[in-house]
Amino acid sequence: MIIAKIVGTVVATVKDAGFEGKKLVLAQAHVIKDGQLVPGQTMLVANDDLGAGQGEFVVLTQGSSARMAPSMKNTSTDAVVIALIDRIDASGQLVFKRS
Amino acid sequence: MYLGKVIGRIEARVRLPGLETQRIVLLQPLDFNQQPIRWTLLAADVTGAADGSLVLFEEGREAANPFDPPLPIDACIVAIVDDYQYQA
Amino acid sequence: MFIAMVKGTVTATRKHPSMAGARLLIVQPIDPISSQPSGFPQVAADVLGAAAGMRVLVVSDGRGVQDMLKADNRCPVRLGIMALIDPPAV
Numbered sequence: 089m090i091i092a093k094i095v096g097t098v099v100a101t102v103k104d105a106g107f108e109g110k111k112l113v114l115a116q117a118h119v120i121k122d123g124q125l126v127p128g129q130t131m132l133v134a135n136d137d138l139g140a141g142q143g144e145f146v147v148l149t150q151g152s153s154a155r156m157a158p159s160m161k162n163t164s165t166d167a168v169v170i171a172l173i174d175r176i177d178a179s180g181q182l183v184f185k186r187s
Numbered sequence: 188m189y190l191g192k193v194i195g196r197i198e199a200r201v202r203l204p205g206l207e208t209q210r211i212v213l214l215q216p217l218d219f220n221q222q223p224i225r226w227t228l229l230a231a232d233v234t235g236a237a238d239g240s241l242v243l244f245e246e247g248r249e250a251a252n253p254f255d256p257p258l259p260i261d262a263c264i265v266a267i268v269d270d271y272q273y274q275a
Numbered sequence: 276m277f278i279a280m281v282k283g284t285v286t287a288t289r290k291h292p293s294m295a296g297a298r299l300l301i302v303q304p305i306d307p308i309s310s311q312p313s314g315f316p317q318v319a320a321d322v323l324g325a326a327a328g329m330r331v332l333v334v335s336d337g338r339g340v341q342d343m344l345k346a347d348n349r350c351p352v353r354l355g356i357m358a359l360i361d362p363p364a365v
Contacts, residue, residue, distance in 0.1 A: 089211070089229040089262055091197075119226040120195070120213060128226055138201055147199060147211060147229055152248045153261040157203050160259070170206055170259050171199035178195035178213055178227075180238075188299075188318040188354065190285075216315075219283065219301055224315050233351075234289050243287065243299070243318055249337035249353040253291060265351045266290035266299070273283035273301055273316075274327060 091118040091125070091173065092148045094140045098133050106163040111136045113169065115148060120178045134167035135160060145184060147171040188243040188265065189225075191216045193236050197229065205258050212236065212264070214244060219273040230262040241268040278307045278360065281329045285318055293341075293350035300325055300356065302333055319354035320344060332358035 096114035100107075113136045117128035125145075132150075137159050140146050146169045154160060154168040176184040195213035202209075210232050216225045221241075233253045236242050243266040244250075250263035279302035287299060297320035304313045310330075320340055325331050333354055334340065340355035341348060 089231075089260070091227075091229060117226075120215075121227075138203065147197065149259045149261045151261050153251045153259050155259075156251050156254075156257040157259040158205070159203070168203075168259055170203045171197075171211070172201040173197050173199050175198040176195065176213065177197075183195075188352065189315070190318065219316055233291060243285065243290075245351045245353055247337075247353060249351045252337060252349050252351045255349065263351055266285075266287035266294065269286045269288050271283055271285040271301065272327075275282065 089147050089149050089170065090128070091176070092116060092134070092146055093118055094142055094144045094146060096142070104164060110163055113140055115146065118145070120183060123179055123181055123183065125176060125183050132167055134169055135163060135165045136169040138169050138172055140169050140172055145173040147173060188245050189216050190219060190268065191242055191244050193238055193240045193242060194227070195238070203259060205256065209258065214242070219271065220275070228262055230264050231260045232264040234264050234267050236264050236267050242266065243268060276332055276334050276357065277304050279304045279331055279333050281325050281327050281331055282316060283327060291351055293344060293346035294320065294352060297322060297344055297352070302331065302354070302356070305330070317354055319356050320352050321356040323356055323359055325356050325359055330360040331356045332360060
């Protein structure tokens, strides 16, 4: 999984039936580098059933594992938000805490 | 499987159903000279690896295999490394 | 499938139970023509008796590895050594 920051939403009227009623978010991958939480290199679109808000950090699962989420059984997705992050600790240091 | 080191953890109260008690740790992938490679990632853990442990982790659909019923997991620690021999 | 050079072994007492009967080998993917390293070393399951310095054929699919290890579908291993490549004819 990756740490990702929600940076936007994606709105589409015409879509595959499995995406009806499903929220899509734009998420930027983040990594821990030199003890800091910094943007990574990928930006992706993911399904979100947890109500992740703009600027929130989330855990994203990618690939065919994304459809293991019970709510994604009928959605042909390859990325899903599985948790909203409250806190990240790396090398014994606090690197992120939800405000 | 890749070699990695557990370098941290996350806390998350809001999770998809089935993941409530699943431990998720922060991993730094390593080469066999124990130099960092790739980028950090998050992984589930079925071994009870402690902070600082050297581990093997698997990625992709296979990482979800240990979980029944299935969970949306794409990276999982599957072994704790006791020792290794490596000649580059 | 890809070709790799065996570079070592890993010992792990605590591991997923499906890996109990497998040896864990460090494999460096190589370019099949030039034999130069290609990408990062990884760890693959082995039941054929591969040893350091051998060239091997590695499959990267969990179903294949489950068959090889006679493990059920809870087994999370993705890389398995499916063949030991013959040394070049002299």
